[in-house]
Amino acid sequence: MHRRKLWLFAGVVLAALALAATGSARVSGPDSAKSKSAGTLVFGAEQGGGPDWCLNLILDVDCNAFWNVVFQTPVIRGAFLFTPNFKYKPDLVSSAQLQTNPMRVTYHIRSNAKWSDGVAVTGKDFKFTWQTAINPKYKDHIDPLGWEDIRSVTGNGKTVKVVYKRNFAAWKGLFSYVLPQHALSGTDMLSVWNTCICNPKKGNAPIGDGPFLLTRYDAGSGITLTRNPHAWFGKRAKLDSIVFRFITNTNSEIQAIRSGEVDAIYPQPQLALADLRSQAGLKVVSHVGLQFEHIEIQQGAKGNPLAKQLWVRKALTESINRASAAKALYGTLNPSVTPLQSIVRLKGEAGYTNQFGQYDYSPAKIQTAMKAHNCTKGGDGIYTCNGTKMAFDFASTTGNALRTLAFTIFQDQASKAGIQLRNAFVPAGTLFGSKLPAHDFDLAMFTYLVTVDPHYNVSSFSCGNASNYTEYCNRNVTKWLGQSDRELNPKLRTALVVKAGKQIAADAAVIPLYQRPTYLVYKTSVHGMVDNATSQGPSFNAENWSKG
Amino acid sequence: MLTYIIRRFLYSIPVLIATSFLIFTFVSITGDPLGRLRANPNITAEQIHSIEHAKNLDKPVIIRYGYWVRDAVTKQFGTTLFGNRPIWPDLKRVIGHTLQFILSAIIISLILGVAIGVYSALRQYSLFDYTATTLSFIGFATPVFWLALMLQVLMVQIYLKWNIRIFYTSGLSSSVGAGHGFHFLIDRIQHLALPVIALCALSTATYSRFMRASMLEVLNSDYVRTARAKGLIERRVIMRHAFRNALIPLITVVALDFGGLFAGAIVTETIFTLDGMGFYFVNSLFASDPYPVMAWLMVVATMVIIFNLIADILYGVFDPRIRYE
Numbered sequence: 001m002h003r004r005k006l007w008l009f010a011g012v013v014l015a016a017l018a019l020a021a022t023g024s025a026r027v028s029g030p031d032s033a034k035s036k037s038a039g040t041l042v043f044g045a046e047q048g049g050g051p052d053w054c055l056n057l058i059l060d061v062d063c064n065a066f067w068n069v070v071f072q073t074p075v076i077r078g079a080f081l082f083t084p085n086f087k088y089k090p091d092l093v094s095s096a097q098l099q100t101n102p103m104r105v106t107y108h109i110r111s112n113a114k115w116s117d118g119v120a121v122t123g124k125d126f127k128f129t130w131q132t133a134i135n136p137k138y139k140d141h142i143d144p145l146g147w148e149d150i151r152s153v154t155g156n157g158k159t160v161k162v163v164y165k166r167n168f169a170a171w172k173g174l175f176s177y178v179l180p181q182h183a184l185s186g187t188d189m190l191s192v193w194n195t196c197i198c199n200p201k202k203g204n205a206p207i208g209d210g211p212f213l214l215t216r217y218d219a220g221s222g223i224t225l226t227r228n229p230h231a232w233f234g235k236r237a238k239l240d241s242i243v244f245r246f247i248t249n250t251n252s253e254i255q256a257i258r259s260g261e262v263d264a265i266y267p268q269p270q271l272a273l274a275d276l277r278s279q280a281g282l283k284v285v286s287h288v289g290l291q292f293e294h295i296e297i298q299q300g301a302k303g304n305p306l307a308k309q310l311w312v313r314k315a316l317t318e319s320i321n322r323a324s325a326a327k328a329l330y331g332t333l334n335p336s337v338t339p340l341q342s343i344v345r346l347k348g349e350a351g352y353t354n355q356f357g358q359y360d361y362s363p364a365k366i367q368t369a370m371k372a373h374n375c376t377k378g379g380d381g382i383y384t385c386n387g388t389k390m391a392f393d394f395a396s397t398t399g400n401a402l403r404t405l406a407f408t409i410f411q412d413q414a415s416k417a418g419i420q421l422r423n424a425f426v427p428a429g430t431l432f433g434s435k436l437p438a439h440d441f442d443l444a445m446f447t448y449l450v451t452v453d454p455h456y457n458v459s460s461f462s463c464g465n466a467s468n469y470t471e472y473c474n475r476n477v478t479k480w481l482g483q484s485d486r487e488l489n490p491k492l493r494t495a496l497v498v499k500a501g502k503q504i505a506a507d508a509a510v511i512p513l514y515q516r517p518t519y520l521v522y523k524t525s526v527h528g529m530v531d532n533a534t535s536q537g538p539s540f541n542a543e544n545w546s547k548g
Numbered sequence: 549m550l551t552y553i554i555r556r557f558l559y560s561i562p563v564l565i566a567t568s569f570l571i572f573t574f575v576s577i578t579g580d581p582l583g584r585l586r587a588n589p590n591i592t593a594e595q596i597h598s599i600e601h602a603k604n605l606d607k608p609v610i611i612r613y614g615y616w617v618r619d620a621v622t623k624q625f626g627t628t629l630f631g632n633r634p635i636w637p638d639l640k641r642v643i644g645h646t647l648q649f650i651l652s653a654i655i656i657s658l659i660l661g662v663a664i665g666v667y668s669a670l671r672q673y674s675l676f677d678y679t680a681t682t683l684s685f686i687g688f689a690t691p692v693f694w695l696a697l698m699l700q701v702l703m704v705q706i707y708l709k710w711n712i713r714i715f716y717t718s719g720l721s722s723s724v725g726a727g728h729g730f731h732f733l734i735d736r737i738q739h740l741a742l743p744v745i746a747l748c749a750l751s752t753a754t755y756s757r758f759m760r761a762s763m764l765e766v767l768n769s770d771y772v773r774t775a776r777a778k779g780l781i782e783r784r785v786i787m788r789h790a791f792r793n794a795l796i797p798l799i800t801v802v803a804l805d806f807g808g809l810f811a812g813a814i815v816t817e818t819i820f821t822l823d824g825m826g827f828y829f830v831n832s833l834f835a836s837d838p839y840p841v842m843a844w845l846m847v848v849a850t851m852v853i854i855f856n857l858i859a860d861i862l863y864g865v866f867d868p869r870i871r872y873e
Binding site for chain 1: 578580582583585586591592593594595596598599602603628629630631632633635637638641642645697700701703704707708713716717718719720721818819820821823827828831832834835836837840
């Protein structure tokens with residue numbers, strides 16, 4: 001009897017497995033559901049669904065993550081969008097006029113811009129967004145940059161006037177999403193929109209003013225966007241829905257697109273991506289993006305004292321062959337990745353000029369400099385100058401194969417020039433949590449993810465700024481960058497930033513390495529997808545995506 | 549027996565408190581939850597100081613531990629450091645997923661392990677025994693991460709060659725079309741199959757070796773010899789006298805395994821992106837957020853203690869020679 005039960009149980013398990021195998025035979029699209037919903041596109045998302053994940057983008061300290069922007073751009077629109085050619089393009093507004101003395105911006109909201117519940121997008125929404133951003137209650141959750149410079153937001157209709165207390169050059173970055181005042185006024189922004197983009201006053205019904213609505217958030221699994229059933233100000237979306245499936249392991253993400261479980265992915269650079277190029281039915285698009293790898297040289301008390309001298313910093317910069325490293329790291333994935341020659345402007349941006357080309361790899365030049373400064377070479381081939389060895393601790397983050405490879409290359413190149421680089425890799429939490437803020441490093445290699453606007457340079461290179469980890473200080477650079485933040489003429493502003501960049505390069509304050517490439521991989525049956533290598537991400541034109 | 553259970557529970561309380569304090573200290577010291585903000589050049593140092601203050605990150609670890617204990621007891625483990633996300637609903641969700649995963653793996657491993665172990669013992673030094681022994685050693689020696697990756701590659705190759713999807717390579721359910729009822733069940737099985745197979749390889753090897761050794765020991769014991777001498781038929785000797793007694797040590801191993809696996813098969817869940825306990829733990833750790841890590845730890849520690857106790861009790865229940873005073 002017992003034995004019979006045992007066999008019965010085993011049989012049930014085997015039958016279930018057999019059903020699983022047969023139930024899926026012959027599929028040709030994600031999740032075998034194409035017959036049910038031909039217009040659904042499944043996109044593998046590398047972030048999302050973790051324990052500390054939240055959707056509310058206005059809380060940019062808590063919830064600002066690249067993938068959040070990707071999920072929500074098709075749902076909540078902003079005054080401007082970043083385009084793939086690194087420029088701002090009017091989106092929710094048809095135009096915006098800038099006037100000076102005092103600075104004021106007049107936005108003309110598109111006449112057909114409206115929320116999915118039929119309420120028109122108006123100046124009330126702009127005003128509510130600004131008031132939320134400067135609400136003291138949210139001061140630890142919202143970056144006040146720029147919002148604090150606004151004196152008033154007026155206009156309840158389709159024309160909004162924003163008057164500033166003082167010039168704010170990066171004004172186009174404000175109102176990158178505009179909140180629905182009628183849905184959110186009187187609510188606690190810390191508790192709404194954490195798991196939905198919805199109207200809490202209407203039973204959490206999805207709300208948006210873009211081509212899609214966020215209709216489902218499955219914690220730990222994914223996000224579903226469904227086509228906005230009402231007209232929005234742009235073209236009607238071609239797809240019925242987009243499912244962003246959280247696949248946070250890059251290898252699994254690659255397997256998922258190879259096996260057709262997802263239609264598109266946007267992964268971090270990985271050597272395994274090279275295999276996808278040769279797979280029929282897949283298209284791989286790659287561009288250099290707005291993330292750049294660089295090396296910071298500590299000039300403060302906790303760094304190697306030799307680095308305070310300009311000629312040493314120049315020698316350090318010349319001791320590494322950035323071109324060969326870029327080729328070794330990214331040659332197979334994206335051959336267009338070459339050394340970044342400016343630290344203040346990136347390739348593809350206005351004002352990008354070659355400022356670091358003067359420091360090309362040159363062991364011979366270094367040897368001449370060493371001799372000129374009476375440095376002596378030890379038995380290990382490393383120079384000693386004024387009793388201090390030319391040895392530098394090279395900090396970076398552990399667990400990143402590309403960075404480890406980069407260090408190995410740099411270490412080998414520098415040793416040939418008589419400079420020793422010692423591995424001082426630490427976990428990311430230690431590097432960003434203690435090493436960098438305490439200025440406790442000789443050299444540190446890490447990535448900055450920046451926006452199109454050059455404002456970030458102010459904090460990185462101004463004297464005494466806590467985010468200036470290198471303790472580099474040049475009063476002229478600080479002055480020019482400060483001026484650039486208040487200069488409203490884009491050409492003059494760029495000129496100031498470029499001038500500061502030239503000086504930073506002349507001072508060899510940091511070593512720019514290369515911009516990291518982005519990779520958009522999608523099935524050839526998917527149409528309308530365009531890689532947007534800015535912080536906007538690939539979903540900026542989701543309404544144009546289609547399948548078949 | 550009841551006194552024993554109560555005593556064991558009381559012993560476990562200081563263990564839980566000490567463990568929670570140690571882990572809280574380690575997580576707080578080693579990680580920096582504000583690291584991602586510091587890497588953002590647009591967020592000023594003043595803002596970061598303000599956030600540190602608001603979230604009590606500038607206070608000594610012991611004070612922060614006190615806040616955590618208060619939240620754990622009164623607010624179901626409270627919320628995450630960023631985003632104010634309640635921890636308990638997330639934890640409940642991943643516990644459910646992990647239970648599905650490990651229960652399937654343990655049941656299948658148990659069935660296979662017991663069957664192979666018993667048959668190997670009965671046919672000691674036969675071709676089957678040698679084959680099973682070799683395979684179980686391969687199972688022991690195969691790293692789970694490697695096997696998991698190979699299974700993914702295999703499924704991809706099958707898909708590319710024949711356009712057939714037998715099992716999914718990641719996730720717990722289909723993004724679209726998972727459906728309800730029977731369709732949902734099939735979909736879930738297709739998603740869980742690969743991780744279960746990966747986990748089963750080691751577990752089956754362990755259980756089969758255990759079962760074989762235990763069975764051989766019992767088959768050579770005096771009472772089995774007596775049963776045979778009394779003229780009982782061989783099947784009755786094996787099933788009633790040998791097999792049931794040989795199961796006793798395995799039951800305790802499985803109970804202990806269950807408690808351990810409840811923490812989530814971290815590697816397997818990460819590779820297959822399974823929204824389970826192990827994956828939750830890894831994500832929390834990467835976010836350097838001590839609060840979900842602590843909540844996870846308390847659930848796991850409690851489960852380990854409970855299943856250790858269950859293992860001890862089961863031993864007493866099945867083996868009449870054991871008595872708890």
